[in-house]
Amino acid sequence: MDWDKLRIFHAVADAGSLTHAGDKLNLSQSAVSRQVRGLEEQLHTNLFHRHARGLILTEQGELLFDATRAMSKRLDAAAARIRDSEEEVFGELRVTTTTGFGTLWLAPRMSKLYEQYPDLKVDLMLEERVLDLPMREADVAIRLKEPSQADLVRKRLMTVRMCLYASPTYLAANGTPEQLEDFSNHRLICQKAESNQVGAGLHLIQRLMMHDIKSLLTVNNYFGVLQAVVNNLGIGVLPDYLTQDFPDLVRILPDVRSTEVPVFLAYPEELRQSKRVAAFKGFVQEEIISYRKLLKES
Incomplete structure (x- = not known):
């Protein structure tokens, strides 16, 4: 199979247009069109549905584009190693x-x-x-x-563990819980149980949710949880690697933590x-x- 034709086909499939592919390849639209038609004749199939708004890959075209995309990534990796x-x-x-x-x-x-x-x-x-x-x-x-x-x-x-942290300001205003049952008087900040997260963190959150938690703030990543904690909104479930860079955070209930990650x-x-x-x-x-x-x- 002609490598040059495959390269031009990949550019057209990626751009969805003969004109845009030609601009990228520094070729005329007619030259790009000839190469694509030559490849279609070689494979005895249509690779594109052609209409006024541009080009759409046929099922056969999708198969070939998947192959050229994988090939392009492999070539990029080889080039990176050479460089x-x-x-x-x-x-x-x-x-x-x-x-x-x-x-x-x-x-x-x-x-x-x-x-x-x-x-x-x-x-x-x-x-x-x-x-x-x-x-x-x-x-x-x-x-x-x-x-x-x-x-x-x-x-x-x-390895890291998910633990409970709060700011000194929050604890001064709301008190420090001494057991999980005390969480009914505090706001918990964590990721949603159904969100994409580390399994150990999920299990800890599920354990906490078994208690009477009346106020809850959920954020879809730990950066957001941290921002809420340092701004005195409640007690957050956070990874313990934060303790080095955020030494002012107070660890709550040290025995309550996730398994190692x-x-x-x-x-x-x-x-x-x-x-x-x-x-x-x-x-x-x-x-x-x-x-x-x-x-x-x-």
């Missing part, structure tokens, strides 16, 4: 993790990474959806559970030799060591 220098760290690195861990732990420490590698360009993608690393949706992931895919290099970084760093096997990945991995491991040391001292 990795023997001695320098530069270029784009796409990192994915959860909104809570990314905003509350990782992002505040990123300045140290850029001090070491000023030419690195990090694309930090924060979302609860687990991105597909082998399909090149991201280069590196930090996940609050062990990755299930077999073709990933993984490193266990640390493992934190893993993972990346595709094909990026094992990547200088960019190695630099990021080294940075995270150094920060974990520093984090653990400060916890022991506190």
Whole structure:
């Protein structure tokens, strides 16, 4: 199959227009159209439904577009590996993790990474959806559970627990609960039980909900929970890695906490030799060591 025709087909399918694809490829509309028709003749099928508003992929076109999209991601990965220098760290690195861990732990420490590698360009993608690393949706992931895919290099970084925290101002005004039954006099701040979150945190929330909680504020990520807690709205369910960066938070009912949650760093096997990945991995491991040391001292 003609690689050039596949490249042009992919651009047309991605743009949904011969004209826009031609602009991207620096080709005329007629040249793009000829290449697409040539590919259709080679495959003996129509790849697009053509109408006045543009082009829509046929079922056969969708199948081919899925293949060219996967191929494009693989080529991008190969190009990234080729660009990795023997001695320098530069270029784009796409990192994915959860909104809570990314905003509350990782992002505040990123300045140290850029001090070491000023030419690195990090694309930090924060979302609860687990991105597909082998399909090149991201280069590196930090996940609050062990990755299930077999073709990933993984490193266990640390464990965290979900605990109860409040601000000194809130406690001064409302008192400090001494047992779970006292929560009837307090506002609980947490994620919704049905929201996408760490299983251990969910189990803790379900346990708390069994008590007579009259006032409740739910937020769809830990960053929002933290903002509500530091602004004196109530007692929040938060990960214990916050204690280093928010030392004023008061731990409530120390015996009430979730089970341990493992934190893993993972990346595709094909990026094992990547200088960019190695630099990021080294940075995270150094920060974990520093984090653990400060916890022991506190």
